[in-house]
Amino acid sequence: MSALSPEIREKIISYYGRYPNKQAITLPALHMVQEAYNCVSREAINEIADLLELNPTQVVDTMTFYGFFRDEHHPLGKKRVWVCRSLSCMLRGGDELLAEVCDRLHLRPGQTTPDGEMTLELAECLGACDGAPCILINDELQLKVGVEEVLALAKPQGGSKS
Amino acid sequence: MPSLFINSVEIEVQPKENIVQAARRAGVEIPHYCWHPDLSVVASCRMCLVEAGTKKDDGTVAMQPRLVPACQTPATPNTVVVTDSPKVKSSQAQTLEYLLLNHPLDCSICDQAGECYLQDYTYQFGKAESRLDEPKVQRQDKYYIGEQIALFTDRCVMCTRCVRFTREYSGTAELFVTSRGSVEEIEVLPGQPCDNKLAGNVVDLCPVGALCSKDFLYKKRVWWLKSADSVCQLCSTGCSITVDQSESKVERVRPRENPQAQGSFMCDDGRFGWKFAHSENRIRAPRIGRASHGQVASPQLTTIGAPTNAVEQYSMSVNQSTPLATATVSDLTFADPWPGLINHLQSVLKQSAQDHPTKTLAVFSPFMTCEEAYLLADYLKKTNPKITLAMGPVPVVGEDDTYPKGPKGQSPAAEKTRFTIRAEKAPNRLGVEAVLQHFQKSIVNDEQWLSSMELNPFETVLVVGNSPAEWLNDETVSKLRRAGKLIVVDILENNLTHAADVVIPGVSFVEKEGTVVNHAGLAQTFHPAIRCSDGTRPDVRTYMELSGRSGLYHGPTIRAEMASVIPAFAAFETGELGELGKRVFS
Numbered sequence: 001m002s003a004l005s006p007e008i009r010e011k012i013i014s015y016y017g018r019y020p021n022k023q024a025i026t027l028p029a030l031h032m033v034q035e036a037y038n039c040v041s042r043e044a045i046n047e048i049a050d051l052l053e054l055n056p057t058q059v060v061d062t063m064t065f066y067g068f069f070r071d072e073h074h075p076l077g078k079k080r081v082w083v084c085r086s087l088s089c090m091l092r093g094g095d096e097l098l099a100e101v102c103d104r105l106h107l108r109p110g111q112t113t114p115d116g117e118m119t120l121e122l123a124e125c126l127g128a129c130d131g132a133p134c135i136l137i138n139d140e141l142q143l144k145v146g147v148e149e150v151l152a153l154a155k156p157q158g159g160s161k162s
Numbered sequence: 163m164p165s166l167f168i169n170s171v172e173i174e175v176q177p178k179e180n181i182v183q184a185a186r187r188a189g190v191e192i193p194h195y196c197w198h199p200d201l202s203v204v205a206s207c208r209m210c211l212v213e214a215g216t217k218k219d220d221g222t223v224a225m226q227p228r229l230v231p232a233c234q235t236p237a238t239p240n241t242v243v244v245t246d247s248p249k250v251k252s253s254q255a256q257t258l259e260y261l262l263l264n265h266p267l268d269c270s271i272c273d274q275a276g277e278c279y280l281q282d283y284t285y286q287f288g289k290a291e292s293r294l295d296e297p298k299v300q301r302q303d304k305y306y307i308g309e310q311i312a313l314f315t316d317r318c319v320m321c322t323r324c325v326r327f328t329r330e331y332s333g334t335a336e337l338f339v340t341s342r343g344s345v346e347e348i349e350v351l352p353g354q355p356c357d358n359k360l361a362g363n364v365v366d367l368c369p370v371g372a373l374c375s376k377d378f379l380y381k382k383r384v385w386w387l388k389s390a391d392s393v394c395q396l397c398s399t400g401c402s403i404t405v406d407q408s409e410s411k412v413e414r415v416r417p418r419e420n421p422q423a424q425g426s427f428m429c430d431d432g433r434f435g436w437k438f439a440h441s442e443n444r445i446r447a448p449r450i451g452r453a454s455h456g457q458v459a460s461p462q463l464t465t466i467g468a469p470t471n472a473v474e475q476y477s478m479s480v481n482q483s484t485p486l487a488t489a490t491v492s493d494l495t496f497a498d499p500w501p502g503l504i505n506h507l508q509s510v511l512k513q514s515a516q517d518h519p520t521k522t523l524a525v526f527s528p529f530m531t532c533e534e535a536y537l538l539a540d541y542l543k544k545t546n547p548k549i550t551l552a553m554g555p556v557p558v559v560g561e562d563d564t565y566p567k568g569p570k571g572q573s574p575a576a577e578k579t580r581f582t583i584r585a586e587k588a589p590n591r592l593g594v595e596a597v598l599q600h601f602q603k604s605i606v607n608d609e610q611w612l613s614s615m616e617l618n619p620f621e622t623v624l625v626v627g628n629s630p631a632e633w634l635n636d637e638t639v640s641k642l643r644r645a646g647k648l649i650v651v652d653i654l655e656n657n658l659t660h661a662a663d664v665v666i667p668g669v670s671f672v673e674k675e676g677t678v679v680n681h682a683g684l685a686q687t688f689h690p691a692i693r694c695s696d697g698t699r700p701d702v703r704t705y706m707e708l709s710g711r712s713g714l715y716h717g718p719t720i721r722a723e724m725a726s727v728i729p730a731f732a733a734f735e736t737g738e739l740g741e742l743g744k745r746v747f748s
Contacts, residue, residue: 042351055335055569057351061325064340 274371333566400680531676
């Protein structure tokens with residue numbers, strides 16, 4: 001049983017000509033896999049390495065360099081919520097927002113709710129200081145958020161995107 | 163000739179050199195951790211930062227405002243390098259202070275202490291004190307990194323030499339860097355430790371005490387070690403090595419850089435292959451009469467006073483007038499068994515050469531040195547030219563093992579091969595063959611003499627073994643056993659010595675001097691690291707005395723003599739082959 005779907009394998013293979021060598025496809029491949037499976041498992045790493053003619057450790061090396069990728073023991077929830085912690089947001093109550101959310105959900109940044117609904121993350125500046133405090137729900141920016149709005153995301157089907 | 167300038171010293175430009183290498187030629191040591199001549203350049207440790215600029219045609223010098231990593235900067239014509247300015251010195255001190263931020267001060271229990279580049283560079287380029295008030299980050303040691311390797315995680319300076327070695331040289335890529343920044347560490351995947359055949363080299367590559375050899379761990383402080391230049395004898399690559407010993411016990415073996423032989427590294431077979439020298443199974447005294455005969459005194463036993471079994475191998479001779487069974491302590495005197503043995507051998511070989519010269523055979527081993535082969539062959543042919551000199555079996559195990567391996571463990575293409583562990587597991591086939599070729603005019607191989615043993619056995623057979631592992635199979639030994647008299651020179655007790663009538667103890671390569679010729683015809687001299695094991699002595703001394711040569715064995719003299727007698731060894735003319743050896747035949 002292959003850890004990667006035929007579509008993802010094909011997509012990785014279709015990238016072959018784009019870069020000077022196959023190792024350069026490591027990062028796009030990791031993104032594809034994480035997007036599809038919410039994590040990059042050991043089997044997936046082995047298969048990526050196989051497709052790119054690398055040793056699995058070379059893929060792990062790149063993957064662990066970036067905090068963005070998750071292994072199979074720490075998969076992402078359905079929603080990945082990034083709370084901005086840069087200066088503007090901090091001044092506008094971002095810190096308190098994050099502390100309250102952590103407290104109410106019994107989570108630390110980086111952790112996922114037990115039901116797998118939401119993963120809480122810290123973000124360095126999201127570039128939306130005019131809407132501080134702001135959050136990013138997966139790829140969608142939300143401005144001037146309050147605690148309840150974030151907590152709603154932790155509930156099934158909550159929030160603007162599931 | 164174009165030149166460049168290192169601290170105002172002008173030196174010639176050599177192709178493909180970086181500033182570290184060029185500076186070394188100018189007598190300036192630029193400190194560095196991550197750079198190694200055999201690995202790719204990453205310029206990550208920042209220890210080698212220097213000032214660099216260019217000398218223009220009008221004689222003015224334009225220096226770059228920033229410091230540049232010497233390892234990554236090619237030494238091109240008209241480059242001007244300054245390594246001792248306040249700016250460079252400040253950078254070196256700051257880099258060291260940073261590297262030492264979380265480095266534990268456990269030098270007192272660290273194996274690397276004494277040969278540690280953190281210690282050396284801190285002494286030369288660093289500051290005496292740290293400004294850090296915070297507690298140091300402590301990390302878990304990783305004893306699981308490899309069967310022979312332990313990682314002391316908090317000592318690591320993240321130079322990544324080990325990671326690059328496993329990727330670029332062994333190709334096995336077990337090691338990698340996990341995470342980044344202040345939490346990055348060297349790691350292996352679960353269940354996939356760094357156990358390839360070249361793994362031991364990462365310990366030598368580690369400039370600090372992070373990667374340690376479990377075999378050597380906590381055995382000896384390095385300043386008690388004395389070193390000897392040697393040559394590995396476990397395969398025909400003939401890696402140049404350094405044998406480190408203390409109190410006549412070998413503690414470790416390290417590769418010695420030799421571009422002509424193997425490069426900078428060595429394999430683990432060789433790295434741990436010296437242990438037979440300290441084996442319990444060593445033959446520690448000459449013996450006449452078969453070991454399987456037990457204590458039954460053969461007539462020769464009482465005449466030369468050599469005990470028969472291993473328990474009694476303490477050179478005790480028995481008063482000749484007293485039968486062994488009734489000997490008392492006062493009748494037992496310590497005596498040198500060797501003169502008696504030499505006399506015995508001389509008379510046996512002389513008698514044999516007189517009575518049946520064509521039925522006298524000497525089997526040479528590819529584990530012999532050139533000097534041993536020459537002295538023995540010379541003696542036997544002078545005793546009687548009709549004595550047959552033959553080559554023993556040359557052990558070949560599998561196929562040549564080449565590196566770097568591909569991601570699936572596949573061997574590299576010939577032109578990309580960087581290291582080879584050879585299938586021929588003997589150091590000196592070429593050298594011994596050259597001696598035999600001269601004295602016998604042809605190489606009598608093992609098939610030939612074995613078939614004669616079957617049809618028309620030789621009367622007297624002298625076999626030199628000296629292999630670190632069992633060398634002959636039982637079938638061959640049983641064929642050799644058909645000889646009337648079987649004389650064996652060997653290091654360890656084995657099937658052959660048990661079948662022998664006379665056993666002469668040989669010594670291992672760490673105990674003797676000699677020359678071996680590797681697969682490519684490179685002759686290298688190795689030197690004794692430790693004293694001969696109790697009761698043994700160098701094989702060459704036995705052959706010298708057999709042939710009645712006067713004086714002590716002196717390698718260069720014998721090699722010079724070989725050069726004059728055997729044209730193939732003309733390169734031995736001066737007797738000295740230098741540290742890196744000389745190519746004798748191609």
